[in-house]
Amino acid sequence: MSSYMGVLVSDQWLQSQFTQVELRSLKSKFISIKNQNGKVTVGDLPPLLVKLKALRDMYKEEEIKKIISDLGSDFSNEIDFEGFLRAYLNLQGQATGKLGGPKNSSSFLKVATTTLLHTISESEKASYVAHINSYLVDDPFLKQYLPLDPATNDLFELAKDGVLLCKLINVAVPGTIDERAINTKQVLNPWERNENHTLCLNSAKAIGCTVVNIGNQDLVEGRPHLLLGLISQIIKIQLLADLNLKKTPQLVELVDDSKDIEELLSLPPDKVLLKWMNFHLQKAGYEKPVSNFSSDLKDGEAYAYLLNVLAPEHCSPATLDAKDPNERAKLILDHAERMDCKRYLTPKDIVDGSSNLNLAFVAQIFHQRNGLSTDNKKISFAEMMTDDMQTSREERCYRLWINSLGIVTYVNNVFEDVRNGWLLLEVLDKISPGSVNWKHASKPPIKMPFRKVENCNQVIRIGKQLKFSLVNVGGNDIVQGNKKLILAFLWQLMRFNILQLLKNLRSHSHGKEMTDADILNWANRKVKSTGRTSHIESFKDKSLSRGIFFLELLSAVEPRVVNWNLVTKGESDDEKKLNATYIISVARKLGCSIFLLPEDIMEVNQKMILTLTASIMFWSLQQSVDDADGSSSPTDTSACTSTPDASPAPSLNGEDESSSLGGELSNLSIDDGASDTTVSSQFETEVSSLAE
Numbered sequence: 001m002s003s004y005m006g007v008l009v010s011d012q013w014l015q016s017q018f019t020q021v022e023l024r025s026l027k028s029k030f031i032s033i034k035n036q037n038g039k040v041t042v043g044d045l046p047p048l049l050v051k052l053k054a055l056r057d058m059y060k061e062e063e064i065k066k067i068i069s070d071l072g073s074d075f076s077n078e079i080d081f082e083g084f085l086r087a088y089l090n091l092q093g094q095a096t097g098k099l100g101g102p103k104n105s106s107s108f109l110k111v112a113t114t115t116l117l118h119t120i121s122e123s124e125k126a127s128y129v130a131h132i133n134s135y136l137v138d139d140p141f142l143k144q145y146l147p148l149d150p151a152t153n154d155l156f157e158l159a160k161d162g163v164l165l166c167k168l169i170n171v172a173v174p175g176t177i178d179e180r181a182i183n184t185k186q187v188l189n190p191w192e193r194n195e196n197h198t199l200c201l202n203s204a205k206a207i208g209c210t211v212v213n214i215g216n217q218d219l220v221e222g223r224p225h226l227l228l229g230l231i232s233q234i235i236k237i238q239l240l241a242d243l244n245l246k247k248t249p250q251l252v253e254l255v256d257d258s259k260d261i262e263e264l265l266s267l268p269p270d271k272v273l274l275k276w277m278n279f280h281l282q283k284a285g286y287e288k289p290v291s292n293f294s295s296d297l298k299d300g301e302a303y304a305y306l307l308n309v310l311a312p313e314h315c316s317p318a319t320l321d322a323k324d325p326n327e328r329a330k331l332i333l334d335h336a337e338r339m340d341c342k343r344y345l346t347p348k349d350i351v352d353g354s355s356n357l358n359l360a361f362v363a364q365i366f367h368q369r370n371g372l373s374t375d376n377k378k379i380s381f382a383e384m385m386t387d388d389m390q391t392s393r394e395e396r397c398y399r400l401w402i403n404s405l406g407i408v409t410y411v412n413n414v415f416e417d418v419r420n421g422w423l424l425l426e427v428l429d430k431i432s433p434g435s436v437n438w439k440h441a442s443k444p445p446i447k448m449p450f451r452k453v454e455n456c457n458q459v460i461r462i463g464k465q466l467k468f469s470l471v472n473v474g475g476n477d478i479v480q481g482n483k484k485l486i487l488a489f490l491w492q493l494m495r496f497n498i499l500q501l502l503k504n505l506r507s508h509s510h511g512k513e514m515t516d517a518d519i520l521n522w523a524n525r526k527v528k529s530t531g532r533t534s535h536i537e538s539f540k541d542k543s544l545s546r547g548i549f550f551l552e553l554l555s556a557v558e559p560r561v562v563n564w565n566l567v568t569k570g571e572s573d574d575e576k577k578l579n580a581t582y583i584i585s586v587a588r589k590l591g592c593s594i595f596l597l598p599e600d601i602m603e604v605n606q607k608m609i610l611t612l613t614a615s616i617m618f619w620s621l622q623q624s625v626d627d628a629d630g631s632s633s634p635t636d637t638s639a640c641t642s643t644p645d646a647s648p649a650p651s652l653n654g655e656d657e658s659s660s661l662g663g664e665l666s667n668l669s670i671d672d673g674a675s676d677t678t679v680s681s682q683f684e685t686e687v688s689s690l691a692e
Contacts, residue, residue: 014085046065049087123345129148131344200219208233210233211230239364243363248370274290284305307365341365341368399411415486424456425459538606544601546569
């Protein structure tokens with residue numbers, strides 16, 4: 001029996017082309033044709049595709065074989081679920097053409113060549129390699145392997161050990177990973193390699209990357225399309241890091257009044273970059289607005305105007321006079337190089353409209369010279385808009401947590417993005433499937449304010465059904481952007497999700513509802529079972545700031561994961577910071593998906609301390625159930641295979657968690673029977689069939 005978990009794919013556009021019913025059915029069909037090795041080849045697709053309802057009246061099996069063969073695909077090549085979905089969509093598209101659409105076979109094949117199987121952009125690969133060579137060439141460990149040759153597969157080979165990706169994450173967001181937790185040896189064993197990839201994926205989530213359907217094995221195998229997709233996200237986060245009012249208050253110059261500032265706060269960084277570009281283009285007299293980083297930049301005119309207004313001392317009339325787009329693109333890059341902008345793209349990339357590379361290029365121009373004024377009055381106004389440190393940290397935590405859930409909407413600013421209610425409804429539907437009445441919900445963009453209130457009122461109603469504390473809280477409080485109430489609601493959402501995950505694991509024994517006290521007692525028992533004397537009275541216990549308790553807890557659940565030679569006494573602030581940073585990286589390396597910061601441990605932030613402890617408990621209980629079942633189960637945390645090693649303190653009366661956690665573990669789910677802290681589990685077994 002399987003529980004309800006939405007089928008997620010890493011490509012958000014691809015996800016949007018199907019309903020969950022369709023995805024579940026297609027997933028079951030795809031799994032049904034796996035061979036003994038658990039793989040599906042291209043040659044397995046035609047017999048399956050021809051049976052699907054949308055295709056069986058349009059094609060014969062031989063026709064599908066011919067189409068796939070014409071694409072140059074080897075029938076023995078392995079194909080993943082996303083490739084299967086792309087094949088299905090493309091055949092549907094051609095079927096539409098058969099029924100009178102304008103598409104013909106040749107045009108379809110041109111499209112299918114780029115979408116049926118995963119293709120690699122050599123230009124993007126070369127750009128990412130250049131970026132890595134530039135930023136990591138002096139790294140003490142990686143310098144022996146750099147510079148990489150973009151013409152080879154050196155990038156994918158080097159990434160297989162996980163060290164490169166971990167280091168790249170630290171370049172994008174410094175301090176994310178404690179490098180003492182990275183396994184850096186010339187030759188890593190499978191466990192050490194697996195730990196690095198687990199650390200990488202959990203840390204990537206913690207900086208805002210979407211890693212849905214990317215697993216350790218994908219990275220171990222060096223799958224090019226997944227690696228490039230992840231690297232692209234990491235580099236994009238690095239390049240766009242300063243495109244917000246907090247980091248660059250001068251951006252306030254782009255807007256005229258406070259209402260516009262609210263809109264600016266809600267924009268994702270790439271949209272802010274476009275707004276900045278259009279601001280300067282308008283000043284330069286360029287009349288066509290730029291709405292994307294691809295087709296609108298192909299002719300190079302926008303670049304020429306932008307660079308001329310930002311760096312007039314390097315401008316050349318020949319750039320705009322050039323008739324050949326390739327020649328103009330070359331002159332643009334020469335101009336940028338004189339501004340000391342790194343050249344990661346070629347003239348051909350501009351002419352071809354490479355979206356990712358153009359975005360990176362514009363971001364580099366912004367970093368080098370943003371051309372914004374230093375109007376003290378406007379900047380001080382922008383600085384007044386920023387939150388206090390604690391509020392900012394909590395917003396960051398909830399934003400990253402929501403983005404890790406795999407919902408359709410991507411969060412850029414929690415306080416702005418929740419105000420129409422839609423985002424919160426998506427989160428509620430994710431963690432409590434079936435709780436949302438979508439017929440009574442309005443999807444953005446929402447022009448009428450009362451529709452936003454209706455959405456938020458439904459959010460509050462569901463929250464009350466789940467026994468959240470919402471006294472005197474109404475939907476309008478969310479619409480008005482009441483930060484205190486929004487943070488309180490998000491905390492209850494996150495806590496509900498954590499307790500539900502734990503409850504589901506224990507439901508195979510007594511079905512006991514989980515509480516904060518259960519988590520606290522488990523942690524104390526676990527540490528005591530190793531013969532240590534550390535004990536905490538609550539999640540507000542000031543002794544937690546030293547970090548020793550958490551390191552002992554991590555060592556208790558997996559002895560080999562903590563290197564005690566790196567642990568300090570946690571007496572000074574510096575020592576506490578070292579321990580806290582190490583704790584977070586070790587927990588992620590183990591397989592915990594957490595979003596707190598070292599400061600949350602040092603300051604003993606009760607909420608974040610609870611999430612950390614619960615995440616460690618969840619991982620530990622998951623391993624116990626897996627051991628009892630004799631098999632691994634899919635969860636949101638990447639289970640890390642490990643070999644026991646000598647523990648710093650011997651186990652005395654070790655607790656046998658598996659004795660009370662027998663039974664088969666299914667995917668985690670939620671139902672509508674509520675208690676004081678969480679709700680009971682429910683399993684959904686319905687799978688619709690597209691073939692019937």
